[in-house]
Amino acid sequence: MCIKSSVGLHGTNSKTDVKVIQAALNLYTSGSFLLESKLTVDGQIGPKTIQAITLLQKSSVQISKPDGKVDPKGKTLKTLKQGVTKGLSEYALAAIMAHGKSSVINKYFPLLQNNLSRYQINSPLRIAHFLAQVGHESLSFRYTEELASGANYEGNLALGNTQSGDGVRFKGRGLIQLTGRSNYSEYAEYSRIDLMKKGNEVLVALTPAYALDVSLWFWNKRRLNTKADKDDLRGVTYRVNGGYTGLQDRRDYLDRAKFFLLP
Template sequence: MMDKTTLKKIMPFATDENIDKFLPHLNDTMATFEIDTPMRQAHFLAQIAHESGSLRYVREISSGKAYEGRKDLGNLMPGDGPKFKGRGLIQLTGRINYSAFNDFTKKEYNLLEHPERVEQPDLAALVAGWFWNRNKLNELADQDQLLKITKKINGGFNGLEDRTEHLERAKSVLLRGK
């Protein structure tokens, strides 16, 4: 179980309020998806730190209009781009991905009608773990493959320097106990 002090060392720019809000859900998510070794946790938390701006954002800042009509994301209906823009601690994007996560939750949250629910702390953390698991990122974390993990999450290498800094800090805390 991750404690508040450890998470604060990994994400020094996260507010105490946000750490308190997300920490129990991150712990549940890491247990659920076997993100259970220091290396796996270091990679997972480093990516979350970048993607969420150290737990500040659970919704993409842009409008989502750039995703309008993107068939690869399943955005076929008018308004799907903004409706299914990135949400969660690792940004869930596109109707097809919301639908898959909705199925995973057994449609309990009706996410296709209420995608904003992914912004709730429990679902924001859960979707990050679900994405991590779905893309077999534990295996890449075990091999310390930052570039491959980043590519799976981002589709490219956006923010690589920041992701690297977070990873080095997380490894220092989790693997070396500093």
């Protein structure tokens, strides 16, 4: 379900759910419904959002007594889903990455537009699964560097950490995190970015284009499109996480993405 609780007049109005409805109203193009001006996708319920819901109910939902509220299993949400312009738009991305800052999300939107197809993430289902994973892993693009110091990776030969200080130096970075000397070296060779020069490893976290590309590279390396094509959230999650940590949160991201991307 793309929203978990009611949105609108006397609704629960969780910030995440409100963002979904605001974005959907902006993207609704069916029937005679027309907003005078687009809503700000900020998760704050107010008169403009409630008025837009009521207008939709009057013009397109055809319910006898519009109540200005969208329920998770109600007719208004069903109508919205059917009439939303499908595809990855700035409004849709703001709703999918509901925990993120608009200024950061706006930086990633053109990068996604220009780079997803380079890795054959070129179907609505593939895009939805990719966004679900990077959304959870980075908390909606908020984090591109592991919060822990990385000291626990010191001497981890499985990660190729053979030199003193490698744990901290090659800690997790990226939307889907690149971790360990071996992985940094492999990606550096692939991308031709000199990440092995001391001090350059932080570029993966500091540069949005690199933070995204390393995640796309990982996605391609792990052949995750094949799992996405089967709509296998558990399978995708296991290959990203090595387990199922945060599975429900990943599912929530996926549900929001599917609402805006899939028919």
